[in-house]
Amino acid sequence: DTAVSQTPKYLVTQMGNDKSIKCEQNLGHDTMYWYKQDSKKFLKIMFSYNNKELIINETVPNRFSPKSPDKAHLNLHINSLELGDSAVYFCASSQGRSMGTQYFGPGTRLTVL
Amino acid sequence: AQTVTQSQPEMSVQEAETVTLSCTYDTSESNYYLFWYKQPPSRQMILVIRQEAYKQQNATENRFSVNFQKAAKSFSLKISDSQLGDTAMYFCAFMTRGSGAGSYQLTFGKGTKLSVIP
Numbered sequence: 689d690t691a692v693s694q695t696p697k698y699l700v701t702q703m704g705n706d707k708s709i710k711c712e713q714n715l716g717h718d719t720m721y722w723y724k725q726d727s728k729k730f731l732k733i734m735f736s737y738n739n740k741e742l743i744i745n746e747t748v749p750n751r752f753s754p755k756s757p758d759k760a761h762l763n764l765h766i767n768s769l770e771l772g773d774s775a776v777y778f779c780a781s782s783q784g785r786s787m788g789t790q791y792f793g794p795g796t797r798l799t800v801l
Numbered sequence: 802a803q804t805v806t807q808s809q810p811e812m813s814v815q816e817a818e819t820v821t822l823s824c825t826y827d828t829s830e831s832n833y834y835l836f837w838y839k840q841p842p843s844r845q846m847i848l849v850i851r852q853e854a855y856k857q858q859n860a861t862e863n864r865f866s867v868n869f870q871k872a873a874k875s876f877s878l879k880i881s882d883s884q885l886g887d888t889a890m891y892f893c894a895f896m897t898r899g900s901g902a903g904s905y906q907l908t909f910g911k912g913t914k915l916s917v918i919p
Contacts, residue, residue: 731892732909778846790907795846
């Protein structure tokens with residue numbers, strides 16, 4: 689059984705479009721994250737939710753809007769896509785707000801043309 | 802600001818040999834966790850090993866072990882009996898307090914690309 693899953697795995701779209709990436713975890717965790725991995729493989733936190741409450745919101749354009757319908761899901765919606773948004777986006781989850789191990793999804797490779 | 806530095810962008814090792822990947826970090830906190838994640842060509846981020854800063858004993862997971870030097874802020878990963886499946890990017894990560902109240906987040910190094918040669 690997949691612990692943290694993301695859909696789609698690949699997303700190719702035109703500039704200016706709006707797209708969403710979905711994330712689900714079946715680990716029973718209450719904290720979920722979005723990370724962005726750029727073309728140089730550098731990973732950086734974007735958002736974190738704990739029990740559907742936004743607790744981390746790093747310097748990310750407001751075109752990116754996370755949505756957590758319940759604690760098992762954290763979706764990422766991106767408006768007006770730009771070339772620079774091309775990257776791999778990883779969802780992760782952990783238990784609690786403490787220093788628990790974060791488990792990652794398989795990543796979504798977004799390509800903006 | 803918390804930083805994680807991996808000074809070796811690329812490394813290679815012969816199959817069955819031992820290799821050590823280096824990682825240093827900078828923090829003023831006393832309680833934290835450190836992690837090594839592996840990212841093979843499949844892109845999946847896989848936890849390799851973790852170390853709690855309050856533990857003096859170095860963590861070990863099968864062929865993987867760490868050399869944690871808290872005073873030196875060093876956290877190296879040793880891979881023994883290297884196997885072809887160990888070929889991957891390896892990321893050192895440091896668990897820090899996040900920007901939100903009561904939150905924690907991972908700060909990653911830039912990675913070391915390890916190639917295991919048959």
